[in-house]
Amino acid sequence: MSQRPAESVVTSAEPGIDRLSPTRRPDERPVMYQSWRHLLFLHWALPPEVMAPLLPPGLTLDTFDGKAWVGLVPFTMCGVRPRGLPAVGFLSDFHETNVRTYVHFQGKDPGVWFFSLEAANAIAVRLARAWFKLPYHYASMELTTGSEGKPYSYRSERRWPGPTPATCSVRCTPRGSAAPATPGTLQHFLVERYFLYSTANGSLFRGQVHHSPYQVRGADVEGLDESLLAAAGIPRPSEPPLALFSEGVDVDVFRLRRVA
Template structure:
């Protein structure tokens, strides 16, 4: 059964369904000491070839439904987030690779509120705008996501080049795009886990990668040195339909999924 902050328990049914499309992913190497304090209990940093990576990701939510219901004026919107990568050794010898969000920006205040209540995710609602294709599956070209903060617009952008392809196994692109779990530290120090289902994404190499922002204001000064440099890599992904499952609380003692009402 899934731990559920609204009271009671839910079966492991979808909490949210949507399409995530037109993803811009700028990737940066960061000192592991910067990330370690942000790693939720029961998980560990997931390194790629010994390097600790973070990604600034922008994308479009389309056809969004919460608990099966379409919310008027909340079916399509932008998100920009900063994520780091973790792993958890689950029972049965399974390794679950996931993401932890440092900050998530959306253009809908209600979306930010629900995400904070349901998952304790670090969402913030800001005025946003984007340049993306009109159709979910059209070639991307140049993609741009912008948000307004402190009286100025900040920007994440890149241009797709070449032909899209599935990332090679073991490549950085495969590492970045194939983390199918989310982990979030709770106010009491515990951790919740949730599954994100989606098929593998095709990716393009990206050029003209741009991140113009006050890093310290949104993400903290510890990220300023790394995110002020050029990214170590830049990708654009086509995206797909996704299913985000309800959160489950991990046992603090064993890092296993606890039942509803467990501490």
């Protein structure tokens, strides 16, 4: 029987926020399909007063145990395609790395605020900036996939737009057995996010995705060298990150909506 990664079972997220309804599939047709593979979730806790000034008007930090969290997440995208069209090689398969924190909108719809998203596909970067109003950057990237007991290696170097330097290099070795995170735990708070927020021309937008729960396990991290957090104006804590790994999920992407 698989074991869950070590986690606290005490619910310490902000009370009164519905965190289970967002995990259910919306009753509408997706606009896009994607697969996310070989995800390494690195997270650090920060004081809310450090992170709150970096958010746009209308969004509130979503905290756990009174702390804000910043995530650095390298992975690879596969089979990216709009509904009704086939995946097309170099346009549909590319690596990505994002820097993010966790927010809610007026006490509901807990989701992700992205400070930056690196992608190794210049066309995808331009389309995502236009369609989803997200701060994508083109980067040269590499991912060396591991096997059981062997490390995964991720590398990213931003090309455009700035600020630069903005790089990331890290290796990880997954450990233990994978299982879904338990609702109410820190791991569930960090990885099970189905809303994203973006801004354009003074308006706030919300997008939604749907996928099966992540199968997550712990990971041993070494060789972490990154400047993506600094490029986003975020001071990285000196302690090692909380590290989780997932082989991935298949994702339905729904249309962006203006909320404010």
